[in-house]
Amino acid sequence: MQKPQHVFDREREWAGLVSFASEVSPGARLGVVSGRRRQGKSYLLQALASSMGGIYFPALEVTEAVALRLFADELIRFTGAPVPAFRDWIDAIPYLFGVVRDRAVPVVLDEFPYLVKASPELPSIIQRELGPGGSGATSTARVLLCGSAMSVMGGLLSGTAPLRGRAGLEMLIRPFDYRQAARFWGISDPRLAAQVHAVVGGTPAYRKEFVRGDIPAGPADFDDWVIRSVLNAEVPLFREARYLLAEETEIRDPSLYHSVLAAVADGNTTSGGIAGYVGRKSNEIAHPLRVLEDSHLLVKERDLFRPNRSYYRVAEPLITFYQAIMVREWARLERGDAATVWRGSRARFLSQVVGPHVEVLCREYALHADAAAGEVGSGVVPDPANRTQIQVDVAVLAPADHGRPRRVLSLGEVKWDRLMGAEHVARLRRARDLLTAKGYDTRDTALTCYSGAGFTPELGAEPGNDVRLITLDDLYA
Known part of the structure; x- marks a missing residue:
C-alpha cells in the first residue's frame, strides 16, 4: 500500500x-x-x-x-x-x-x-x-x-x-536519525545541521509546532535562531525539556530524576559519579536510572575495552541543551535576556553540547559505513607506561568469533572545532599498539580522524595507508 x-x-x-x-x-x-x-x-x-x-x-x-x-x-x-x-x-x-x-x-x-x-x-x-x-x-x-x-x-x-x-x-517509533532530521528540516549545510541536531535532535514535532516553523536561514543565522526560538520564553520549545519527565507515570520524585539527568549532562557518566553529584547513595539511584533508561531518556553503554565498566549518556539532545545552557540562567531567560545568556554560554555549548553530540553522530556513521562492523562504541585504553589513559571516541569491532582474538576494525578520535593533525594519529596508533599487546587482532585496524574543522596540511596531504579522514560532509553524504 x-x-x-x-x-x-x-x-x-x-x-x-x-x-x-x-x-x-x-x-x-x-x-x-x-x-x-x-x-x-x-x-x-x-x-x-x-x-x-x-x-x-x-x-x-x-x-x-x-x-x-x-x-x-x-x-x-x-x-x-x-x-x-x-x-x-x-x-x-x-x-x-x-x-x-x-x-x-x-x-x-x-x-x-x-x-x-x-x-x-x-x-x-x-x-x-x-x-x-x-x-x-x-x-x-x-x-x-x-x-x-x-x-x-x-x-x-x-x-x-x-x-x-x-x-x-x-x-x-524512534526520532529521525541525524541525516533524516537534516532532510526534514530542509538543512543542506552539514555544520548547521549538526548544530541544530545537537539542540533538538530528531523529534519531528520540534520542526514546526514547537518553534513556530522557524528554521535557521543558514550557518550565519544559527545563533539568532537559538535566541529567538530555543531560548525565547514565549516559544513552546522553551519549556519542553521540563515536561518530558512529567509524561512518565513511574516518576514520583521529579526533582531526583531531573538531578540525575543534570548529573549525566554535566559529565558524570558512571553510577557512582551520578550518585555523588545528586548527593545520594548508589543503591538509591538504581531505580531512577532504570526508569530513565526505560523511558529512553538515558542510554547505558559499555566500555568496549573494559566490558565490566559502563557509562550513561542523555539520549534526548534537548535535555542536554537544557541542563548545560538553560537551567543555570532560567531566571534571566524568563525575563527575556536570551541574547546575553547565549553570548555567555556559546563556549559551553560547543564543549558540553555539540562536541559530545557529534561523537554520537560519528559512532552512528561508523556503524553504517563499515559493513563488517559488529559493535560500535567508545572505550578507554590504559597506557601504564605513560601513566595515562587514551580515550577512543569511536571504536569499531568485528563480530566476536569464538576462540579467536577480537578484531578491531577502526579506532577513531573526534574533534568538532579544532584541526586534527599528526599528534591525533600518533595517539590512536599508540592505542592500537596497546590493544595488540592485550591480545586484540589489530592487523587491519584503521586509524580514523573525525573532524568538524578540518585537518592540518601535512595530515591532509599524506594521511598514510592506515589513516582515514572523515569530515562533516562525509557524515551527511
Missing part, C-alpha cells in the same frame, strides 16, 4: 504496519507501537487507519464510563449503525471483534496508558478475547495498542503481563 505523501520518511515503519494490518489469516491479531511523545506515532497510525478504512480511537485521560462512550461513538462512525451502550470493556472488546469480520483492518487504540489507568483490567480482557474460545477467534481486527508512557508500554509484554506472548508486532 502506498504511503501517503504527507508522511515524511518512515518507510520501514510504514511497511511493517501495513504488513501487520493486512495479514489475511483468520483470527484477531495484536500489535504494540510505542515511543516517546512528539515522534509522530499518532500521525503515522492515523494515516494507516485512514488509508485502510480502519478504526482510530484516541483515548483521553477520562473515566472509564466516558472512555466507553467515546469508543462507542467511534464504532458508530466505523459501522454506520447504532451501537449499544457498553457497561465495561468486557462488553466493548467482544463487540469490537464482532463487527470487524469481513476484512483485515487496523484498530488503533492510541494513548493506551490512559485507558489502562482508568481500567487496569483492560489488558487481561484483551488477552482473554484473543485466547482460545475468545471472540477474537473469528475476527479480522488488527489491534494496535499505542502509547507514549514508555514504562507502561514496555510492561505490556514483559514478565508475567497478561499480553505477554500475544503480540505479533512490537514496534518502537
Whole structure:
C-alpha cells in the first residue's frame, strides 16, 4: 500500500504496519507501537487507519464510563449503525471483534496508558478475547495498542503481563536519525545541521509546532535562531525539556530524576559519579536510572575495552541543551535576556553540547559505513607506561568469533572545532599498539580522524595507508 505523501520518511515503519494490518489469516491479531511523545506515532497510525478504512480511537485521560462512550461513538462512525451502550470493556472488546469480520483492518487504540489507568483490567480482557474460545477467534481486527508512557508500554509484554506472548508486532517509533532530521528540516549545510541536531535532535514535532516553523536561514543565522526560538520564553520549545519527565507515570520524585539527568549532562557518566553529584547513595539511584533508561531518556553503554565498566549518556539532545545552557540562567531567560545568556554560554555549548553530540553522530556513521562492523562504541585504553589513559571516541569491532582474538576494525578520535593533525594519529596508533599487546587482532585496524574543522596540511596531504579522514560532509553524504 502506498504511503501517503504527507508522511515524511518512515518507510520501514510504514511497511511493517501495513504488513501487520493486512495479514489475511483468520483470527484477531495484536500489535504494540510505542515511543516517546512528539515522534509522530499518532500521525503515522492515523494515516494507516485512514488509508485502510480502519478504526482510530484516541483515548483521553477520562473515566472509564466516558472512555466507553467515546469508543462507542467511534464504532458508530466505523459501522454506520447504532451501537449499544457498553457497561465495561468486557462488553466493548467482544463487540469490537464482532463487527470487524469481513476484512483485515487496523484498530488503533492510541494513548493506551490512559485507558489502562482508568481500567487496569483492560489488558487481561484483551488477552482473554484473543485466547482460545475468545471472540477474537473469528475476527479480522488488527489491534494496535499505542502509547507514549514508555514504562507502561514496555510492561505490556514483559514478565508475567497478561499480553505477554500475544503480540505479533512490537514496534518502537524512534526520532529521525541525524541525516533524516537534516532532510526534514530542509538543512543542506552539514555544520548547521549538526548544530541544530545537537539542540533538538530528531523529534519531528520540534520542526514546526514547537518553534513556530522557524528554521535557521543558514550557518550565519544559527545563533539568532537559538535566541529567538530555543531560548525565547514565549516559544513552546522553551519549556519542553521540563515536561518530558512529567509524561512518565513511574516518576514520583521529579526533582531526583531531573538531578540525575543534570548529573549525566554535566559529565558524570558512571553510577557512582551520578550518585555523588545528586548527593545520594548508589543503591538509591538504581531505580531512577532504570526508569530513565526505560523511558529512553538515558542510554547505558559499555566500555568496549573494559566490558565490566559502563557509562550513561542523555539520549534526548534537548535535555542536554537544557541542563548545560538553560537551567543555570532560567531566571534571566524568563525575563527575556536570551541574547546575553547565549553570548555567555556559546563556549559551553560547543564543549558540553555539540562536541559530545557529534561523537554520537560519528559512532552512528561508523556503524553504517563499515559493513563488517559488529559493535560500535567508545572505550578507554590504559597506557601504564605513560601513566595515562587514551580515550577512543569511536571504536569499531568485528563480530566476536569464538576462540579467536577480537578484531578491531577502526579506532577513531573526534574533534568538532579544532584541526586534527599528526599528534591525533600518533595517539590512536599508540592505542592500537596497546590493544595488540592485550591480545586484540589489530592487523587491519584503521586509524580514523573525525573532524568538524578540518585537518592540518601535512595530515591532509599524506594521511598514510592506515589513516582515514572523515569530515562533516562525509557524515551527511
